[in-house]
Amino acid sequence: MLNADPLSNINICGGAMNRMENQIQEFLGVLDSTQTSINHMLVFSIICQNQPISSADLSERIGMKKSTLNRLLHSLSSNSRGQVKAAELIEIEMMHDDRRHRSISLTPKGKSLMNKMFGDK
Numbered sequence: 001m002l003n004a005d006p007l008s009n010i011n012i013c014g015g016a017m018n019r020m021e022n023q024i025q026e027f028l029g030v031l032d033s034t035q036t037s038i039n040h041m042l043v044f045s046i047i048c049q050n051q052p053i054s055s056a057d058l059s060e061r062i063g064m065k066k067s068t069l070n071r072l073l074h075s076l077s078s079n080s081r082g083q084v085k086a087a088e089l090i091e092i093e094m095m096h097d098d099r100r101h102r103s104i105s106l107t108p109k110g111k112s113l114m115n116k117m118f119g120d121k
């Protein structure tokens with residue numbers, strides 16, 4: 001909530017911007033920055049808040065096409081495709097009751113990054 005005093009609002013916003021900048025720097029330190037977009041960070045942060053999460057729920061929550069989301073998920077997992085180096089931040093497992101659905105959770109490396117970016121959860 002913003003305060004009535006405009007100068008204190010600058011401090012509040014400045015602190016939030018510093019935290020966000022630190023979070024982005026932590027994230028970029030783990031991934032190949034030439035292959036990283038803000039969408040990677042968005043997907044990673046949603047997974048951090050809701051793990052485990054199904055790929056269908058993640059797609060619905062973000063409002064992203066499944067094909068686009070799949071490319072992002074593969075680059076964040078150990079199943080990277082093409083020229084993108086695998087980040088190994090998430091695990092993607094087929095659900096036993098319906099192999100068309102996948103469950104996404106953080107790897108130990110992903111949990112470590114989450115703690116650096118957002119504090120212990």
